[in-house]
Amino acid sequence: MSHCPREAVWHSQSARILDPFTALGAAAAVTSRLKLGTGICVVAQHDPIILAKQVATIDHLSGGRFLFGAGAGWLVEEIHNHGVEPRLRWALMREKLMAMKRIWADEEAEFHGQFVDFDPIYLWPKPVQNPRPPVLIAGTGPRSLRIVAELGDAWMPVVVDVTEFEQQLSQLRRICEQAGRNPQIEVTAVVVPPDDADLGAWEPDQQLLERCAELGVIRCATWAPMRDLAVLRAFLERYLQISDLSR
Numbered sequence: 001m002s003h004c005p006r007e008a009v010w011h012s013q014s015a016r017i018l019d020p021f022t023a024l025g026a027a028a029a030v031t032s033r034l035k036l037g038t039g040i041c042v043v044a045q046h047d048p049i050i051l052a053k054q055v056a057t058i059d060h061l062s063g064g065r066f067l068f069g070a071g072a073g074w075l076v077e078e079i080h081n082h083g084v085e086p087r088l089r090w091a092l093m094r095e096k097l098m099a100m101k102r103i104w105a106d107e108e109a110e111f112h113g114q115f116v117d118f119d120p121i122y123l124w125p126k127p128v129q130n131p132r133p134p135v136l137i138a139g140t141g142p143r144s145l146r147i148v149a150e151l152g153d154a155w156m157p158v159v160v161d162v163t164e165f166e167q168q169l170s171q172l173r174r175i176c177e178q179a180g181r182n183p184q185i186e187v188t189a190v191v192v193p194p195d196d197a198d199l200g201a202w203e204p205d206q207q208l209l210e211r212c213a214e215l216g217v218i219r220c221a222t223w224a225p226m227r228d229l230a231v232l233r234a235f236l237e238r239y240l241q242i243s244d245l246s247r
Contacts (some may be wrong), residue, residue, distance in 0.1 A: 016226070021054045028062035037067030038154065039190060039221055040138045044072060044092035045082040048116055049123065051096070056127045064128035067188075069156050070097065071138030072147075090143040091115065097135065097151050104132045136188055140168045148172060149179045154186035156221075162211045165189070169215060184216070191222045204239065224247040 011061050024036045036058065043051065059066040072089040073079050079086045092115050099111040103123050110120040127133050137144065137152035145168070148155045155172060159165045173183035189212045191204045204222050212220055222239065 021058060024058050024066070025061050028058060028065070030066075032063075034063050034065065036065050037136070037221075038069040040069040040071035040073075040136075041072035042079070042089075043070045043096050044084050044089040046077065046096070048096040048099045048102065049118065049121065052100040053123060055100070055133060056104065056125060057121075059127040059129055060125055061132045062128075064133075066127075066129070066133045068133045069135055069136045069138060069188075071156075073145060086113075090147065093247055094147050094151065097147075101132060101151070101247075134186075139192070143170045145175050148185065149175045149181055152185070154188060156188045156190060159189040159191055159208065159212060159220075160194075162208060165212075166215065187215075187217045189217045189220045191220050193223055 020038050020041065024038075027034070027036055041051070050224055055066065055068050060110065072093045076086045079089055080198045084092065087168065095113045099116045099118075102111050103109040103121070108120045108122060113116055134153040134158040135151065136154045137148040138156045138158070139147075140146070140157050145155075149172065157165065157168060169187070176183040176185055191208065191212075206218065209220055213232065225235050
C-alpha cells in the first residue's frame with residue numbers, strides 16, 4: 001500500500017502494513033482454522049495474471065481458507081501513483097476480475113477485453129476452493145454494487161451508520177433482483193474506527209455489531225492496533241468479549 005496522505009491516525013498507519021499476500025502466506029503456515037483474507041486488494045492496481053497466481057497460491061498454502069476481498073479503491077493519489085486513471089478503476093476491476101476467474105477455471109485460459117488482453121496461458125495450481133476462493137467485493141456506491149451483483153460471491157462494505165447500511169443493503173438486493181440473482185447475498189461488514197479514534201482504546205460498537213447480526217451479516221472484520229503485541233492482545237480480548245455478547 002502506498003503512503004496515505006490523510007490526517008486520520010488509522011489512515012497513516014495503513015502505510016506501515018505488511019504486504020498482504022506475503023503476510024497471509026506466513027499466517028497460513030501457522031494456523032489451521034482461521035479464515036485468511038485481503039481487506040481489500042485494490043484490483044485495478046495489479047496485473048491480473050500475477051494476482052490470480054497469488055490468490056491461488058494463498059488458497060493452497062491455507063488449505064482453502066482464503067477470502068479474496070477486492071475493491072476499486074478510493075484514494076485517488078495512490079491509484080494514480082500506480083499508473084491507473086482513477087475514473088477507470090471500476091471498469092478495470094470488473095475486467096480484471098473476469099479475466100482472473102477465467103484463469104482459475106480454465107486449463108488453457110485466454111481473455112480479450114478492453115483493458116485486459118492475453119493469449120492462451122497455463123497457470124497452475126488452480127485454487128483449492130471450487131470454483132475459486134470467495135470474491136468479496138467492497139464498496140457502497142452504485143458502480144461497486146453493480147459489480148457485486150455481477151461478479152461477487154459476497155459483499156464487504158464498510159459499516160459506520162446502521163441506517164445508511166440498511167439503505168445500501170436494500171439497494172444491493174434490488175440490483176441483484178434486476179440482474180436475476182438471489183438478493184440474499186452474503187455480507188461481511190467491515191467496522192473501522194473513526195478518524196479521531198485512539199486505536200489503543202477503540203473497540204467496535206456492540207449495538208452496531210448486534211444490528212449487523214440481525215440484518216444477516218455473517219461476519220464482521222475490524223481494524224486491529226499494531227503498535228505493540230501487548231496492545232494487540234488487549235484489543236483481541238475485548239473484541240472476543242463483544243463478539244460473545246453479540247451472539
